[in-house]
Amino acid sequence: xxxxxxxxxxxxFAALAHHGAYxxxxxxxxxxAALCPPEGPMEALYHDDPxxxxxxxxxxxxxxxxxxxxxxxxxxxxxxxPAGRDLVYLHTGPYQGLREVYQRLFQDVLPQQGLTPAxxxxxxxxxxxxxxxxxxxLRTEIHVAVI
Numbered sequence: 001x002x003x004x005x006x007x008x009x010x011x012x013f014a015a016l017a018h019h020g021a022y023x024x025x026x027x028x029x030x031x032x033a034a035l036c037p038p039e040g041p042m043e044a045l046y047h048d049d050p051x052x053x054x055x056x057x058x059x060x061x062x063x064x065x066x067x068x069x070x071x072x073x074x075x076x077x078x079x080x081x082p083a084g085r086d087l088v089y090l091h092t093g094p095y096q097g098l099r100e101v102y103q104r105l106f107q108d109v110l111p112q113q114g115l116t117p118a119x120x121x122x123x124x125x126x127x128x129x130x131x132x133x134x135x136x137x138l139r140t141e142i143h144v145a146v147i
Contacts, residue, residue, distance in 0.1 A: 001109055003089050008145065010083045013043065013063035014076040021055050022046060023095075028062035036073045038064040042129075045079065045121040049106075050099070061121075081120060086143040087113070094135040098124070098142070105144060118145035 014036040018025045029042050047059040061079055072078040087110065091101050102122065110117060125141040 011081045012066045015061040015063040015079040018060040047121040115146040120145035
């Protein structure tokens with residue numbers, strides 16, 4: 001599993017909140033794009049561990065980054081992340097494989113690297129989408145904030 005550690009600048013997002021199964025977040029991206037046309041890839045913030053939090057209590061945000069000075073559109077909320085460090089892994093393949101990747105990152109990779117997850121949501125950056133490429137070619141960056 002090839003990972004990198006990168007410096008994360010402070011990030012600002014226009015976001016729509018999602019509650020429930022993480023697999024249900026998909027429709028929010030089209031709604032978000034209509035409210036706030038993206039200037040880059042769509043992203044998502046996942047606040048809870050689905051292995052320890054009941055499905056109905058899971059919290060997430062569908063996001064698009066806001067450039068400096070860009071206002072948060074009506075219907076969206078502003079969400080931000082402070083500057084820090086991220087462990088980054090590039091997953092290629094269907095979204096259904098992401099849960100296994102997270103389990104490997106948190107159970108194996110982080111401890112082996114001597115890293116501790118920060119108290120921030122995990123972030124996914126969608127470099128392409130199912131409408132653009134076959135599922136096997138989907139590219140998703142997984143960012144885990146670390147200390």
